[in-house]
Amino acid sequence: xxxxxxxxxxxxxxxxxxxxxxxxxxxxxxxxxxxxxxxxxxxxxxxxxxxxxxxxxxxxxxxxxxxxxxxxxxxxxxxxxxxxxxxxxxxxxxxxxxxxxxxxxxxxxxxxxxxxxxxxxxxxxxxxxxxxxxxxxxxxxxxxxxxxxxxxxxxxxxxxxxxxxxxxxxxxxxxxxxxxxxxxxxxxxxxxxxxxxxxxxxxxxxxxxxxxxxxxxxxxxxxxxxxxxxxxxxxxxxxxxxxxxxxxxxxxxxxxxxxxxxxxxxxxxxxxxxxxxxxxxxxxxxxxxxxxxxxxx
Numbered sequence: 001x002x003x004x005x006x007x008x009x010x011x012x013x014x015x016x017x018x019x020x021x022x023x024x025x026x027x028x029x030x031x032x033x034x035x036x037x038x039x040x041x042x043x044x045x046x047x048x049x050x051x052x053x054x055x056x057x058x059x060x061x062x063x064x065x066x067x068x069x070x071x072x073x074x075x076x077x078x079x080x081x082x083x084x085x086x087x088x089x090x091x092x093x094x095x096x097x098x099x100x101x102x103x104x105x106x107x108x109x110x111x112x113x114x115x116x117x118x119x120x121x122x123x124x125x126x127x128x129x130x131x132x133x134x135x136x137x138x139x140x141x142x143x144x145x146x147x148x149x150x151x152x153x154x155x156x157x158x159x160x161x162x163x164x165x166x167x168x169x170x171x172x173x174x175x176x177x178x179x180x181x182x183x184x185x186x187x188x189x190x191x192x193x194x195x196x197x198x199x200x201x202x203x204x205x206x207x208x209x210x211x212x213x214x215x216x217x218x219x220x221x222x223x224x225x226x227x228x229x230x231x232x233x234x235x236x237x238x239x240x241x242x243x244x245x246x247x248x249x250x251x252x253x254x255x256x257x258x259x260x261x262x263x264x265x266x267x268x269x270x271x272x273x274x275x276x277x278x279x280x281x282x283x284x285x286x287x288x289x290x291x292x293x294x295x296x297x
Contacts, residue, residue, distance in 0.1 A: 047272070054078065054265040061261045077266035086239055087267055090247035093159070095274070097232075097243060098225040101163040105172050105221045106214055113176025114202050118188065128177070134170035143234055150235065157241045162232055166225055172217050179213040180206060215285035223275055244271045 049068060053061060054077050056070040082088045115121070116128050146165050147156075155161035183206070191201045207214075229245040236242055242250065248267055 050265050050268050053262055054269045056262050058260050058262045065261060074262075077260075077262040078270070080260075080263050081266050081270060086242070087247065087270075089240055090242050090244050091270070093162070093236075093241060094226055094244040094271075096159050097163045098222050100159070101166045101225040102218050102222045104163070104167045105169055106218055108167060109169065109172030109176045109217060110207060110210065110214065111202075112173045113178075114180050114206055116173070116177045117180035118206075119198065131170050131173055135174070140230065143231070146231075147234060156235050157238045159241075161235050162241070162243070163225070165231055166221075166228070169221065172221065175213060175217055176210065179210055183209060212285055215282055219278060219282055222278065226275060 052068055052070050053065065055073050055075070056067055057072055057074045057076070060071060061067070112131070116124065116131075142165075150156055150161050150165075155164070187205065187209075188201055191205055196204075227245060228243070229249065232243045232246045233249075236246060239247075239250070244267075248264070248271065251264055251267070
């Protein structure tokens with residue numbers, strides 16, 4: 001009888017230990033997901049609040065703006081975005097500036113990165129550190145020289161005046177140089193044996209292989225340019241040349257907009273929409289590009 005009791009206690013103890021170990025494994029497995037879910041929820045609350053206000057009639061928002069669920073849904077705020085003011089023009093300006101900046105940055109960064117990683121030319125060892133040193137220079141310190149240069153060429157209140165200052169990005173050169181340097185030289189040597197020139201190797205071999213890095217760099221550049229506020233504020237003084245950021249900021253200081261909070265939030269939702277769509281479409285390429293850039297396989 002005593003032996004049976006001891007066996008039962010032993011089995012119960014082993015079952016308890018097994019359950020405890022199972023719960024520990026489940027906790028370790030699910031804890032990161034739970035933490036990420038909480039962080040994502042905290043990040044999404046302001047976006048949901050903005051979206052909720054954009055769907056709420058302005059008459060209700062004048063009484064109470066602390067609303068997470070609209071008591072009454074209306075789309076008049078979104079309709080008024082392109083009917084009142086210059087919002088359509090501001091969206092067009094932002095799209096032109098962000099797209100032009102992204103394309104030119106990808107072109108120049110890829111060419112400079114390939115040159116620094118693969119080509120031999122005089123001054124290479126000196127020039128590359130100088131370019132990378134630009135990462136340590138705050139953007140604000142260059143505003144006065146840039147303003148004077150662009151003013152001398154009459155480029156203020158123009159699209160080139162808005163996107164040209166962001167084309168030469170040291171970070172883009174560094175990313176592409178690192179990526180091209182990690183590609184085995186056997187790939188390039190095999191093409192040279194077949195008689196391919198450096199330009200053909202760059203255009204037909206290196207660029208297709210660099211698609212993940214180019215995608216990540218392109219998304220970062222587009223997002224930073226779309227959200228840029230300081231340089232458009234300095235360079236664009238005419239309302240017709242405002243971007244989305246400076247245009248929305250000008251509306252926030254307008255007394256008439258104090259009674260149209262829903263319309264202001266609708267503009268904010270539409271201003272965020274291109275970035276959200278871009279991330280949804282290119283999220284896999286973005287993650288892969290970040291992984292490759294950090295040394296992942």
